Amino acid sequence: MEYNRVTAPVIAELKSIVGSQNVLDDPEQMLSYSHDEATGAKWRHLPEVVVKPQNTQQISAILKLANQERIPVTPRGAGSGLAAGAVPFLGGILLTLEKMNRIIELDRDNMFMVVEPGVTTAEVQQCAREAGLFYAGDPCSADSSFIGGNVATNAGGNKAIRYGVTGQHVFGLEVVLADGQVAVLGGKTIKEVSGYNLIQLMIGSEGTLGVITKIYLKLQPRPQFNGVIMAPFASIPAAIQLVPEMITKSGIIPTSIEFMDNLCIKAAEQFLNKQLMFNHAAAYIIIELDGNSEGQLLAEMEMLAEQCYRNNALDVLVGDNAATQERIWKPRRVLAEALRVISPVYSMEDIVVPIKEIPAVVLAINSLSEKYGIRIANFGHAGDGNIHATLLKDQLGHQEWDERKDQLLDELYAEVYRRGGKISGEHGIGAKRKEALTQYIDPVALQTMKTIKRALDPNGILNPGKIFNL
Ligand SMILES: Cc1cc2nc3c(=O)[nH]c(=O)nc-3n(C[C@H](O)[C@H](O)[C@H](O)COP(=O)(O)OP(=O)(O)OC[C@H]3O[C@@H](n4cnc5c(N)ncnc54)[C@H](O)[C@@H]3O)c2cc1C
Incomplete structure (x- = not known):
């Protein structure tokens, strides 16, 4: 795919869409948009421009413009991701959802909440609680992550064994497609078989298929x-x-x-x-x-x-x-945060295996740690088979760290895959695991994903270089 740079006329057009106070192009002001929570210099890149839309129409106009000009657009929630998914490696437009932060409706009669993507997960939980209800999505990043980011990564968290992951609470979405069209999918019904399940296609698509602008969340009775x-x-x-x-x-x-x-x-x-x-x-x-x-x-x-x-x-x-x-x-x-204090650079993995395989995989991680001389902190949502083996760089030099880590991860991913597991359970592929994904996924499944991406985003403007290269 070939892309164009963001020119002065494009910036002027963006300012006319969202207002000049909502466009940043000063590198210093854009610094905090150049990374997410994946550690290491490799996972940083400055955008050419940051835009802060406040409504769906503005996002539609931004995407129409970017698609016409062949400019990459990277959607961003709170930037708490751990897979470098919201990092604009090709520059272009960084589209932050931070100003779309309204709780639109709390519908007690249907037990639904309708929200914009920039509401934090903790605010969603709090709003449900105040209404005597319960939103069961609960990533450990709830205080900082946005609900739109949770949907885009299909975030798991602490309550998934009993209540399921984010996607299991989402029954409707409004999504802006790469060409600027707005699609309304599902709504407040708890079942639907009216054509393909495009809601679940968008969930976990990491900003590569559309920008999520409205979310219908199913609430539950509050456990006493x-x-x-x-x-x-x-x-x-x-x-x-x-x-x-x-x-x-x-x-x-x-x-x-x-x-x-x-x-x-x-x-x-x-x-x-x-x-x-x-x-x-x-x-x-x-x-x-x-x-x-x-x-x-x-x-x-x-x-x-x-x-x-x-x-x-x-x-x-x-x-x-x-x-x-x-x-x-x-x-x-x-x-x-605690592991970052003992080793500022680390690689937090997110493997997931069928529950019966957890003991064997945890022991395999410990032997790989010894074999490669890399300390690994193991923690995670063990009940889901999801372990965040976190490889610590400690005092290793950059080259040695990269080489040893990559070899260790190759062995770990192969072991996980052999046991029926996957390389990511909840953090997603982003830029960080896209090379590994090509090896540890069914090839027909990967090909099908690329076909879908080409159909929905023929110019490849939406979050290019994430999940896979086209
Ligand atoms: C301390 C800590 C604890 C964590 N605990 C958990 C956990 O328990 N479970 C878990 O699953 N994750 C966890 N995470 C990872 C992270 O919080 C989740 O991946 C979260 O869902 C990301 O949300 P965000 O708003 O920060 O998204 P971002 O990091 O900004 O973006 C993530 C991806 O989603 C895309 N995206 C964001 N918003 C939109 C949108 N509106 N439309 C389209 N695409 C969009 C981006 O392009 C990117 O690809 C943790 C992270 C930290 C730092």
């Missing part, structure tokens, strides 16, 4: 009670073996089952500047449950606690109020 358990273990196998067993044998569907190893415990301890309980443990397993009967919830918590002890847990700590639950969750929630 919840409880949290934290079990420290003396060995990784004992901790991780518990995860598939808890899901298949307990007869209980927990809201969350999270895992963090000792390197993570130590990083969280340093970051929070306080001693954590059982800080010598090889791993923590954190389990959350919710429900509408207090008696049943307590009985289930007791059953799961017993299962932890049978699997040799060193102890079982219970969080039954907001303060004790926060004390248990806090070390898990801060890990992305």
Whole structure:
């Protein structure tokens, strides 16, 4: 694909569409739009211009212009992504959704919320809570990420075992296509078989097929009670073996089952500047449950606690109020920032495997760590089979780091793929994993994705160089 640069007349046109106060072209002002949360200089690039539209019509006009002029457009939510998905590697227009941040409607009768893409996930959760309802999407980045970014990456998070990932709460979208046409997909019905499921096609498409401008989210009744358990273990196998067993044998569907190893415990301890309980443990397993009967919830918590002890847990700590639950969750929630303190450059992976394979894959990660001399912090949504193996650069030189990391990841991805897993469970492919995707995906599936991309965006202007190269 060939692209053109952003010229002075194009900037003038953009200013006439969104107003000159909503167009930035000073490199210093655009710096914060040159990266997301993927670490390392490789994952940064300045846009030529940043535009801040406030409505769908403006986005439609921007895309019409970009398509006509063959200028790349990179949609951006909050920039909390971990796959360099919102980084404008080819320059062009960075289209930030930050000014489209209205909650349009909270429809109690249908239990739906209609929002613009720039509302933070935490605001969506809060608005549902205030209405006595519940939005079940819950990425650990909820305070910072936008709901539009969650939809574009099909974000997972802490409650996916029980409630599913973001896409399972989305029943309607308004999307601006590459040529500026506006498509309205679905709405407030909870079922629909009126043609192809274009909603799910757009979900997780990482800004490569359209710009999401309106989202219909299904809400749930608010669970009345919840409880949290934290079990420290003396060995990784004992901790991780518990995860598939808890899901298949307990007869209980927990809201969350999270895992963090000792390197993570130590990083969280340093970051929070306080001693954590059982800080010598090889791993923590954190389990959350919710429900509408207090008696049943307590009985289930007791059953799961017993299962932890049978699997040799060193102890079982219970969080039954907001303060004790926060004390248990806090070390898990801060890990992305905490690991950055011990190694400013790292590669946070996002592999996902069928739950039965989790123990074997976690042990494989630890042997690869030893083989390549790279420290790996392991944590993640273990109950979903989703582990964020985080490779730490530490003091390695850049070239050595790149070589060793790439070889290690090749072996890891091959192992994951062989076990029926995928290279990304929730963060997406972005720019970071597009080379690996060509190897670890069914070739016909990849070809079909490219056919869809060419059909919807023949000039390839939308987020070029992400997921795959055309
Ligand atoms: C501390 C931390 C914890 C995290 N925890 C989780 C977690 O538990 N689960 C999880 O899944 N992720 C997690 N993430 C990753 C990240 O928060 C998610 O990927 C999130 O969904 C990205 O949202 P965003 O608004 O920041 O999107 P961005 O990073 O701005 O963009 C992500 C992608 O979506 C596209 N995009 C954004 N908005 C739109 C739109 N309106 N229309 C079309 N395309 C768009 C961009 O082009 C890009 O490809 C975490 C990140 C951090 C830093």
